[in-house]
Amino acid sequence: KDSYDITLLPGDGIGPEIMSATTGVLLALSKRCNFELRTTEALIGGAAIDAVGDPFPDESLRQCLSSDSVLLSCIGGYKWDANPRHLRPESGLLKMRKSMGLFANLRPARVLSQLVDASTLKREIVEGVDIMVVRELTGDVYFGTPKGIDVIDGKRVGYNNMIYGEGEIERIARVAGDVASKRSGKLCSVDKANVLDVSQLWRDVVTEIMSSEFKDVELSHMYVDNAAMQLIRYPKQFDTIVTGNIFGDILSDEASMLVGSLGMLPSASIGDGLGPGVFEPCHGSAPDIAGTDKANPLALILSAAMMLRYDLDRDAEATILERSVEAVLDMKLRTADIKQEGDGCRLVGCIEMGKAVADIV
Amino acid sequence: KDSYDITLLPGDGIGPEIMSATTGVLLALSKRCNFELRTTEALIGGAAIDAVGDPFPDESLRQCLSSDSVLLSCIGGYKWDANPRHLRPESGLLKMRKSMGLFANLRPARVLSQLVDASTLKREIVEGVDIMVVRELTGDVYFGTPKGIDVIDGKRVGYNNMIYGEGEIERIARVAGDVASKRSGKLCSVDKANVLDVSQLWRDVVTEIMSSEFKDVELSHMYVDNAAMQLIRYPKQFDTIVTGNIFGDILSDEASMLVGSLGMLPSASIGDGLGPGVFEPCHGSAPDIAGTDKANPLALILSAAMMLRYDLDRDAEATILERSVEAVLDMKLRTADIKQEGDGCRLVGCIEMGKAVADIV
Ligand SMILES: CC(C)[C@H](C(=O)O)[C@@H](O)C(=O)O
Numbered sequence: 001k002d003s004y005d006i007t008l009l010p011g012d013g014i015g016p017e018i019m020s021a022t023t024g025v026l027l028a029l030s031k032r033c034n035f036e037l038r039t040t041e042a043l044i045g046g047a048a049i050d051a052v053g054d055p056f057p058d059e060s061l062r063q064c065l066s067s068d069s070v071l072l073s074c075i076g077g078y079k080w081d082a083n084p085r086h087l088r089p090e091s092g093l094l095k096m097r098k099s100m101g102l103f104a105n106l107r108p109a110r111v112l113s114q115l116v117d118a119s120t121l122k123r124e125i126v127e128g129v130d131i132m133v134v135r136e137l138t139g140d141v142y143f144g145t146p147k148g149i150d151v152i153d154g155k156r157v158g159y160n161n162m163i164y165g166e167g168e169i170e171r172i173a174r175v176a177g178d179v180a181s182k183r184s185g186k187l188c189s190v191d192k193a194n195v196l197d198v199s200q201l202w203r204d205v206v207t208e209i210m211s212s213e214f215k216d217v218e219l220s221h222m223y224v225d226n227a228a229m230q231l232i233r234y235p236k237q238f239d240t241i242v243t244g245n246i247f248g249d250i251l252s253d254e255a256s257m258l259v260g261s262l263g264m265l266p267s268a269s270i271g272d273g274l275g276p277g278v279f280e281p282c283h284g285s286a287p288d289i290a291g292t293d294k295a296n297p298l299a300l301i302l303s304a305a306m307m308l309r310y311d312l313d314r315d316a317e318a319t320i321l322e323r324s325v326e327a328v329l330d331m332k333l334r335t336a337d338i339k340q341e342g343d344g345c346r347l348v349g350c351i352e353m354g355k356a357v358a359d360i361v
Numbered sequence: 362k363d364s365y366d367i368t369l370l371p372g373d374g375i376g377p378e379i380m381s382a383t384t385g386v387l388l389a390l391s392k393r394c395n396f397e398l399r400t401t402e403a404l405i406g407g408a409a410i411d412a413v414g415d416p417f418p419d420e421s422l423r424q425c426l427s428s429d430s431v432l433l434s435c436i437g438g439y440k441w442d443a444n445p446r447h448l449r450p451e452s453g454l455l456k457m458r459k460s461m462g463l464f465a466n467l468r469p470a471r472v473l474s475q476l477v478d479a480s481t482l483k484r485e486i487v488e489g490v491d492i493m494v495v496r497e498l499t500g501d502v503y504f505g506t507p508k509g510i511d512v513i514d515g516k517r518v519g520y521n522n523m524i525y526g527e528g529e530i531e532r533i534a535r536v537a538g539d540v541a542s543k544r545s546g547k548l549c550s551v552d553k554a555n556v557l558d559v560s561q562l563w564r565d566v567v568t569e570i571m572s573s574e575f576k577d578v579e580l581s582h583m584y585v586d587n588a589a590m591q592l593i594r595y596p597k598q599f600d601t602i603v604t605g606n607i608f609g610d611i612l613s614d615e616a617s618m619l620v621g622s623l624g625m626l627p628s629a630s631i632g633d634g635l636g637p638g639v640f641e642p643c644h645g646s647a648p649d650i651a652g653t654d655k656a657n658p659l660a661l662i663l664s665a666a667m668m669l670r671y672d673l674d675r676d677a678e679a680t681i682l683e684r685s686v687e688a689v690l691d692m693k694l695r696t697a698d699i700k701q702e703g704d705g706c707r708l709v710g711c712i713e714m715g716k717a718v719a720d721i722v
């Protein structure tokens with residue numbers, strides 16, 4: 001196959017800018033490597049709320065499902081913060097994940113040698129850190145029922161069910177086992193099994209899957225509170241981490257902050273491999289700098305690389321893209337978010353950064 | 362009142378050693394300041410499992426409830442890790458918290474100038490950090506029902522209810538408001554209100570209590586994933602943090618790791634102020650160094666200072682104790698866990714460290 005349908009979700013804030021920088025790069029790459037990308041834009045987040053009153057309209061879902069892969073910029077902004085929950089941009093994200101069956105979220109936290117000083121942690125602690133967090137994305141307390149806010153005897157009670165079925169745990173364990181065996185073979189499963197029944201089941205099922213299907217993967221278990229500490233104390237002890245939705249939400253953000261340059265971090269949300277995945281940066285929509293050409297497009301460009309690798313089976317092209325990003329860093333180009341005082345680098349905007357990558361792919 | 366009944370819970374691992382160093386210090390302090398402490402030991406954790414088959418026997422509960430305050434070392438160890446959950450040391454801790462009504466856990470993360478280099482974060486990031494985490498301790502997914510592991514159509518399902526009633530949120534908000542107004546007056550409430558109903562109620566109730574009862578406290582809200590990042594990115598933005606049980610478990614451990622010297626951090630678990638509180642270090646029982654005189658007793662000594670302040674209303678004596686701990690650090694005494702290569706300090710054991718503090722209180 002050498003022609004692909006890609007849905008682009010530019011989203012909110014800096015989303016459209018970094019998307020246009022990234023499509024420029026993809027166009028250059030596709031020319032060089034002789035494949036074709038046909039792109040169609042669709043609505044999500046605040047933009048979708050404003051246009052059609054739904055943060056992820058059915059039309060967008062249909063468009064995504066009919067394509068080979070989906071590239072998403074970022075969503076959200078102050079403008080919609082006071083809306084009721086179902087009319088907030090985040091709800092579009094959750095609806096997208098659930099309705100597209102994207103149960104696995106892969107978030108690499110790799111410290112690039114060019115940016116090691118951007119971290120708030122000491123150089124010797126973060127140099128060489130290369131962690132992949134595999135987060136379950138469609139279960140847990142995010143989607144569990146019963147949930148709600150009831151009034152009982154005149155008093156409000158709020159509740160959400162933290163729940164996992166063994167099938168949900170098995171499939172994310174298989175993704176994690178796969179990822180770990182393609183990396184160092186070391187997998188750390190994070191839970192709170194000393195307190196929670198749902199975590200005890202998590203631990204049991206992950207152990208079962210690894211010992212029956214991934215005999216070469218070296219599995220360890222860690223409590224979530226300890227993991228939050230160890231990520232700061234000695235992050236190099238980790239290779240692949242697998243955990244549930246809410247713990248993964250917290251730990252993957254913590255891990256990305258070790259890297260110090262959130263503007264560089266991509267992510268992949270994937271399902272059973274039959275439908276398309278969604279590829280998006282870890283950073284937010286930065287409404288304060290939207291439209292000023294200050295955004296860093298590299299995380300979305302690296303997300304496009306993950307798309308090439310996971311959805312389009314174009315590993316070589318993914319690698320070209322990743323190397324090109326490192327190359328522009330070596331050429332000492334920096335957007336404002338990764339510029340350090342006295343680093344001897346040149347400050348560039350989003351457009352110029354995108355062009356620089358496009359020029360060398 | 363100048364005479365107090367204190368229950369000592371030496372617990373497991375290094376527990377007994379640091380407890381004996383601490384009681385030595387308390388004895389010296391009580392002589393100097395003319396008050397009397399009558400101490401009684403009771404069982405908890407692995408020691409209690411071994412002795413009577415219950416990680417927190419009723420006898421210990423009665424003893425604790427009949428005293429003015431409780432000092433706890435630490436619990437746990439490999440030996441009991443494979444036990445069923447109700448026969449694990451941690452279950453004793455949870456039972457103690459619930460049965461004594463200890464709904465508020467105060468965990469200071471203060472970077473001491475003498476130990477700033479022990480952090481894995483850069484000096485300029487952590488210097489001067491002084492955060493108080495107020496964690497709710499008897500609610501949330503820790504104690505929520507329904508919970509369990511069921512088999513449905515031949516498949517296991519694990520679940521725990523994440524639940525808060527408004528009364529539980531109100532009382533922890535009041536503790537946090539109190540703490541914040543005695544500090545800088547800045548309070549950050551952490552939740553996941555963009556996804557969870559229980560967090561939406563949390564946010565609503567905290568906002569109500571602050572705006573009606575703590576008008577001088579400046580309240581802000583932050584999502585838990587962002588908080589996990591911000592603690593690393595720019596910890597000085599925080600003064601007092603209030604959050605639920607599970608988020609507090611994760612974030613307070615993360616915050617303590619910023620400090621880099623877990624062996625220095627105390628905590629207080631308190632209830633409605635009528636019954637006794639429990640004061641304990643944040644560190645674990647370090648079974649690998651138990652009995653070798655290598656443990657650091659300072660976190661337990663600082664926990665005793667919190668006990669003097671919160672339960673015995675002896676603020677002046679608490680301050681003397683805290684200053685004495687800083688003084689031994691200024692005298693360049695260090696236990697192994699806080700000794701840095703080339704820091705010009707003298708390595709001492711648990712006993713000598715305890716004596717050094719006792720000598721100067
Ligand atoms: C925006 C929010 C609903 C979302 C989540 O909690 O999953 C975000 O934090 C993320 O990690 O993608």
Ligand SMILES: CC(C)[C@H](C(=O)O)[C@@H](O)C(=O)O
Pocket residue numbers: 194195225451452454455610
């Ligand atoms: C041991 C465990 C049950 C406990 C908790 O999760 O509360 C511990 O991590 C703590 O923070 O005191």
